[in-house]
Amino acid sequence: MKNIISYTDFRQYIRDFYEERKRTSAFSWREFNKLAGFTSPNYLKLVCDGKSKLSKVKTESVAHAMDLTGYEADYFRLLVSLDNAKDDLSKKSILLQMDEMAKEHKARVIDGDAFEFYQSWEYPVIRELAPMMPGAKPHELAAACNEDVSAEDVSRILKFLVKRGFLKNENGSYTQTEKTVVGSKEAMPLAIRAMHRMMANYAEKAVDRYSTEERHFMGITMGINEELYGKVVEELENCCRRINAITANCENLDQVYRMNIQLFPFTKKV
Structure with a gap:
């Protein structure tokens, strides 16, 4: 999934998040809404379809459900505020904030290098x-x-x-x-x-x-199946993303660390 700062539409980000989760696990709109604290099993689907909006309170709930922290959560709030903005002056102000945040936290995608x-x-x-x-x-x-x-x-x-x-x-x-x-x-x-x-x-x-x-x-040895494997991998990726957001916002760094996360099979499938 792309870095959030490459988005200008919060609905597209939510939709892509949902599709990514669904691709790796048995994720549903019902489960997504439950994670966000909504009683309606279809509310976020309506939001993505442009049939409903997100308030400030609901924005926080959705950001939490998607495990957004640090600058990623801040950027998501700006995306929602841009959609809710009533006039061009407000939109311009929000877009300038988004642009500054994108410059500060842009992730370099490397291919040939x-x-x-x-x-x-x-x-x-x-x-x-x-x-x-x-x-x-x-x-x-x-x-x-x-x-x-x-x-x-x-x-x-x-x-x-x-x-x-x-x-x-x-x-x-x-x-x-x-x-x-x-x-x-x-x-x-x-x-x-x-x-x-x-x-x-x-x-x-x-x-x-x-x-x-x-x-x-630290490490754990655990029993697992294909569905659980997808959920564990997703949780590990979310953890790395949150740690990345934390370190990206930190100043006065004084040491370089390496963090390895390994998940591999010790047995054949039985």
Whole structure:
């Protein structure tokens, strides 16, 4: 599903959310309305069809039902306000707010650059680290990494990130052009497979390398079926999206972390 800031119609966003949930689970309009606290099993369908509107209170209920937090929830409120706006002046004001939020939180979708960006841990880590160390030289960035990387490699990676638009270089200080990097469904499966293998190896080392105050590991072993698998995956994706929204709104960052979430079968189907 597309990032919410690519939408200008809240009804289309709700409709796409519903279709995405329905694709991966036995989701229905009745269940959707129940999650949002509506007694009518068809209310949100009427909203999507343009036959009803959302009030401020109902907007909050729907945002909560779709697990929207942080800037995503704020943007959804603006989408609804735009639809409810009575005059052009109000609409213009809301559109300007939406535009500013889109610029601030726009997610960069990578396709052609995906293979190089995800070929090694250095690219995403340096992209996060460089803005935290304004004016730092490549050897200083290299020294700040827990894994071995040379100053020459850091310099090369910085040039790639700037050239491809992942970072901006302003007198030796780097800023991110977008808060989030995501990949299209077409490009990512091939590009990110090796990254998953690599990061899983680093996670294994981290069990003994860092204290429990510095790292957090947990896991569960569970029975499951095809329908539950879809629901669990959806919940994990929503969790990652919420965490992404939280970190995108945070300032004064001082460290780069990696979070892995793995879900895989230990047995054959019985």
